[in-house]
Amino acid sequence: MKTMRLLKALWVSLFILLPATVFAQGIGPIISTDDLAKVLKNPNVIVIDIRKVEDYKSGHIPGALGIFYNNWAPGIGNLKNEMPENDDLIDLLSANGIGPDSTVVVYGTTGTPPDRVDVTRVAWALKYAGVKKVSVLSGGFEKWAVREQREVSKEVVKPKAKPYTGTINKGLLVKKDYVKNQIGKTIIVDAREPAFFKGEQKLPFVAKNGRVKNAVNLPTIQVFDKYPPGEHMEPCCWTYKDVAALKNFASGVVGSDLNKEIIVYCDTGKVASAWWFILSEIMGFKNVKIYDGSMEEWMKDESAPIEP
Amino acid sequence: MECIACHKGNKQGKTKEDAHKGRIARPSDNIYTCGICHIKTGQNYAKALHYTSLGQREGVKHRFSAEELKTFDKKVFENSCRSCHASCGSCHVKSPPVSGITTGLLQGHKFIKKNEGKTCAACHGGRVYPEFTGEYGGTPDVHYQKGMMCNDCHKKQEMHGDGKVYKSKNHVKDRPKCQSCHEDKGNQVAHTIHKDKVSCQGCHSSGQYRQCYSCHVVHGSKAEPGFILGLNPRDKKTLTTLRIIPTVRNTFEPNGIKMENFDALPNYWDSAVHNIKKRTNRTRSCDACHANREGFLKQEDLIKDGSKANDALIYDIKPISK
Numbered sequence: 165m166k167t168m169r170l171l172k173a174l175w176v177s178l179f180i181l182l183p184a185t186v187f188a189q190g191i192g193p194i195i196s197t198d199d200l201a202k203v204l205k206n207p208n209v210i211v212i213d214i215r216k217v218e219d220y221k222s223g224h225i226p227g228a229l230g231i232f233y234n235n236w237a238p239g240i241g242n243l244k245n246e247m248p249e250n251d252d253l254i255d256l257l258s259a260n261g262i263g264p265d266s267t268v269v270v271y272g273t274t275g276t277p278p279d280r281v282d283v284t285r286v287a288w289a290l291k292y293a294g295v296k297k298v299s300v301l302s303g304g305f306e307k308w309a310v311r312e313q314r315e316v317s318k319e320v321v322k323p324k325a326k327p328y329t330g331t332i333n334k335g336l337l338v339k340k341d342y343v344k345n346q347i348g349k350t351i352i353v354d355a356r357e358p359a360f361f362k363g364e365q366k367l368p369f370v371a372k373n374g375r376v377k378n379a380v381n382l383p384t385i386q387v388f389d390k391y392p393p394g395e396h397m398e399p400c401c402w403t404y405k406d407v408a409a410l411k412n413f414a415s416g417v418v419g420s421d422l423n424k425e426i427i428v429y430c431d432t433g434k435v436a437s438a439w440w441f442i443l444s445e446i447m448g449f450k451n452v453k454i455y456d457g458s459m460e461e462w463m464k465d466e467s468a469p470i471e472p
Numbered sequence: 473m474e475c476i477a478c479h480k481g482n483k484q485g486k487t488k489e490d491a492h493k494g495r496i497a498r499p500s501d502n503i504y505t506c507g508i509c510h511i512k513t514g515q516n517y518a519k520a521l522h523y524t525s526l527g528q529r530e531g532v533k534h535r536f537s538a539e540e541l542k543t544f545d546k547k548v549f550e551n552s553c554r555s556c557h558a559s560c561g562s563c564h565v566k567s568p569p570v571s572g573i574t575t576g577l578l579q580g581h582k583f584i585k586k587n588e589g590k591t592c593a594a595c596h597g598g599r600v601y602p603e604f605t606g607e608y609g610g611t612p613d614v615h616y617q618k619g620m621m622c623n624d625c626h627k628k629q630e631m632h633g634d635g636k637v638y639k640s641k642n643h644v645k646d647r648p649k650c651q652s653c654h655e656d657k658g659n660q661v662a663h664t665i666h667k668d669k670v671s672c673q674g675c676h677s678s679g680q681y682r683q684c685y686s687c688h689v690v691h692g693s694k695a696e697p698g699f700i701l702g703l704n705p706r707d708k709k710t711l712t713t714l715r716i717i718p719t720v721r722n723t724f725e726p727n728g729i730k731m732e733n734f735d736a737l738p739n740y741w742d743s744a745v746h747n748i749k750k751r752t753n754r755t756r757s758c759d760a761c762h763a764n765r766e767g768f769l770k771q772e773d774l775i776k777d778g779s780k781a782n783d784a785l786i787y788d789i790k791p792i793s794k
Binding site: 234 | 590
């Protein structure tokens with residue numbers, strides 16, 4: 165009789181928990197607003213709003229935690245967009261109740277090119293920290309709230325803190341000396357626009373024009389499409405291109421050997437995160453890294469090989 | 473209420489020019505406009521530092537002789553400093569103008585209770601607010617990380633005043649203090665050792681904050697990141713974060729003020745910087761201060777031709793005896 169009761173309890177638990185697990189498993193690296201709406205009440209899914217606190221407080225996706233972008237990519241020393249110190253990162257995850265097995269969905273805004281890559285930079289920091297399942301919302305908050313007029317909340321969500329137990333994935337981040345050593349041995353991807361890759365333009369904080377020697381170009385402009393599509397439609401936001409198109413474009417530049425090491429860089433290590441995310445999380449390349457110092461650091465070093 | 477109730481103008485005017493005759497662009501510059509209904513708030517605000525701007529006068533007046541102070545009050549304070557006061561509308565309707573530029577209405581012409589990111593940040597956005605959000609480098613202030621905004625520490629009374637006239641914020645008793653929320657439980661050795669010797673931000677400021685140099689010098693001002701530790705000029709005993717207040721010897725020369733007592737005040741003042749973190753280089757390692765002297769004000773770093781009072785703020789930190 166006791167066994168029967170235990171079995172019954174087990175079945176009931178399974179019945180309750182199964183849909184949540186299935187939904188959590190069903191979330192791909194890029195999630196649409198429709199799919200996010202379906203999993204919003206799933207307790208295994210943690211949604212993170214990375215806009216500024218004041219924007220979060222004026223309305224956010226219901227249930228989302230507000231953890232501003234700068235927490236995930238602070239300026240450190242003379243470099244912008246750096247990985248936080250490990251203890252800071254662990255504090256941040258612990259304070260927000262994020263564990264290595266949490267399913268995390270990141271969203272922000274998509275209005276400007278730098279805004280569009282904020283989410284993948286945060287996703288990279290989460291993966292670096294050891295969080296296994298991380299997704300980014302296509303179209304951002306504008307698509308959810310402005311275009312689709314979905315429910316927003318002003319209620320500040322208080323996270324349930326718990327000690328973070330994941331293991332840092334040190335291999336996702338490489339330093340300047342490592343990149344120098346890998347020139348000619350690995351695929352080095354410059355994720356900036358062609359004019360920057362060719363050395364025709366540079367940002368003011370980058371010391372010199374040019375690129376890392378032997379780098380190939382995967383411009384980040386190729387990652388996004390205006391939404392809704394069509395010349396006569398007023399766009400609200402930017403969404404990720406179709407996965408097949410992204411794969412097609414990327415494999416033309418980096419090939420299709422999934423075991424090959426790839427190092428991605430840009431000017432500060434932020435823009436690079438878009439292609440890192442696509443190559444690593446969508447296309448399945450097993451060894452993709454970001455050179456976080458990027459051109460901001462590289463071009464200050466007279467001994468760092470550049471071209472043209 | 474109709475527009476003319478506050479903005480005046482000519483209701484019968486048929487053209488824009490006629491209708492705008494006598495129009496008042498910033499009606500709440502006159503506190504009576506709002507104070508007619510918000511009586512107590514209006515009465516308090518007329519004496520509040522945000523309105524009187526007296527803090528700016530207090531900060532510099534000890535550099536002047538009695539005669540110079542009279543000139544300052546007449547030529548500088550009323551015409552320049554006072555023009556920066558915040559009207560009711562600067563926080564509740566339209567973001568305040570900074571150097572003549574405003575980011576516009578906060579939410580149409582709706583009166584809103586608060587929108588710190590647009591109102592506080594407009595005036596305090598050169599240094600404090602971007603430090604708070606981490607936009608000048610470093611992770612955001614821990615309070616911002618927790619979703620706190622300006623008004624969570626700086627309460628309504630600080631904004632509207634309490635009905636008394638104060639010379640500066642340093643004369644106000646009830647100001648935000650770390651200890652109001654963070655009680656020292658005596659379980660941190662570092663807290664016990666440094667109690668009354670180092671301010672909280674001395675250790676918990678995450679790093680570089682904005683320092684302004686050369687303000688009012690012919691070629692204009694220059695802002696650079698920096699982290700400076702030195703003795704608090706107000707007590708000369710406590711080590712704390714210092715910020716450069718860039719008054720230079722010829723700041724008021726165009727107004728005929730030489731600042732006869734320029735050296736009475738230093739150019740570095742204690743600053744409760746808004747980039748507080750649980751962990752910093754100094755909380756991670758005692759050596760950051762006691763061996764490496766990171767950020768400590770040194771003779772060779774003092775601003776050129778600065779006040780002689782700056783020397784007294786240099787603190788010669790000793791290594792830890794083992």
